[in-house]
Amino acid sequence: MTGSGIHGASGGALPNSVRIVEVGPRDGLQNEQGVVPLAAKLSLIDGLVAAGLRTVEAGSFVSPRWVPQMADTDRIVAHFRPSDAVEMPVLVPNLRGLELAKAAGARTVAVFAAATESFSRANLNASRSDSLARLSEVAAAAQGDGMRVRGYVSCAVHCPYEGWVEPGGAAELAASLTDMGCYEVSMCDTTGAASPGRALAMAKAAIAAVPIDRIAVHFHDTFGQALVNTLACLELGISVVDSSVSGLGGCPYSPGAAGNLATEDLVYMLDGLGIATCIDLDALVKAGAQISDVLGRKPASRTALALTSRRSARRIVKDHLSN
Template sequence: MNSNIALPKHVKIVEVGPRDGLQNEKESVPAEVKIELVNRLSSAGFRNIEAASFVSPKWVPQMATSAEVMAAIERHPGVVYSALTPNMQGFDAALAAKAGEVVIFGSASEAFSQKNINCSIAESIARFEGVAKAAKQHGLRLRGSISCAFGCPYQGEVPLAAVADVVGRMRDLGCDEIDIADTIGVATPRQTQAVMRRAAQEFAIGGLSGHFHDTYGQALANIYASLEVGIAIFHSSVSGLGGCPYAKGATGNVATEDVLYLMQGLGIETGIDLDIVVDAGQFIAQFLGRKGASRAGNAIAAKRAG
């Protein structure tokens, strides 16, 4: 920890639990539970919540209720509700559902792209041209998400140049924000800083975000390392929802409660009420019938009960 480095004073936390977190759950989560979760998170003060995914229900059955969820949530003024849109059909559904931001995605790993969607990185991103254009025409925010930016389950190491290339492609599509994601949770702090600095050569650092998984227990350390180089947007998932399908038995997204506890300790403003998030985390963990994966959330809940 270098005390001479000025950390950002404000940080935006993008809550991804309702989409990225729940989509990995095997048991179906009813729409009313998702609606309740989004409503609780909205009242906690998040400015951006990833609430839906308009993909084929055949591929992601858990997200089949996205239109229902988006129609019933209590929308708070100034809160952006985001939806994942893989194609124009998904975009049209997101538009009809009044999403404030659409999310497109690509991989920094050629092997991952070929293995998962059967095409090259360049081809996969070219497919989003129509979505990007439509988002701009309709005045929606456009976010690009880059998976496997720190490591790949198939090819291992991912070169910095590969990450920079995809950042550049996303920038050229007109993305307002670009997520640099550690999909399998293998990153460590120095590597994190190298990747973020390289990405910042292609896109304004104020629009870059860190999306870290906690597979190897490094997510909070990587968030701190990102703060040191000026990253001020992070993704997290309430109660640590979301497994990682490419790393057996791994935990998924870093828990929102843990990130908020870190930010509080650093004196960094988020505008989010940690106590309300802890309640939301306990609510969804209880519904899923298991203990939440957030250490801070569980500690605060235990202290209250004590």
């Protein structure tokens, strides 16, 4: 929803509020080399929910042979039993994955389609047309069981195999996912190659093809552009943003792709713009620090690093929020 009276650098009206879809537990951890203990994943999700996040990707029901980090997703879903208060989507690539998700108690599933033929074959082991046919079956079966379905368009801006993606083609794919019944479609800059001009072209095409309240954006930070790309899309009126605590993430099928937009940095920016998120930044930083400790590295979030390394940064945040 737009009309807050706040305008971005280009003069576009910004939304009154933004719903953040936290993808750290799935997209953030899926590419880790070492096994992340189940207890650490449960603690991470607890911390994210305590910070105020109400949509948290819990994991994925993909083959543990290919993505071993997601092998315990059934235990995560069963532990939390997603409720009306907190939605926990889980990725399902096929009908088998859907059955596993349903058995664990999932109420929302996510499906992926790739904007290019090459990425579809590399990531989904199927042509674009075959992939869409398979996803249509999954979406129909999920909705038949009363489940909600979220869609993702991978490589909506750039493909590691084919280069820049035609915005209209990515938008057409988003429309196909919407026609399947996806309540929301996230447009993903999978390689993190987008800059604001490319991000705007992608978002404008998506808005022309899909109702704006059913579009989300998902930027990786390979070139340090994720935050400014997100702001550019917010100025168009998009009000759902995917991000990952501590900047966790990457894509095993996109060599060189860096982590996702850090949730802490996104919240700091939105707070400064007066856009409501209902997220407690201190609690969010704590959750990110805990999982970063488990992974043996510092958070990739600049906001988190500032708040944990300099006492004066907390005074800055206090002033930031009061003005």
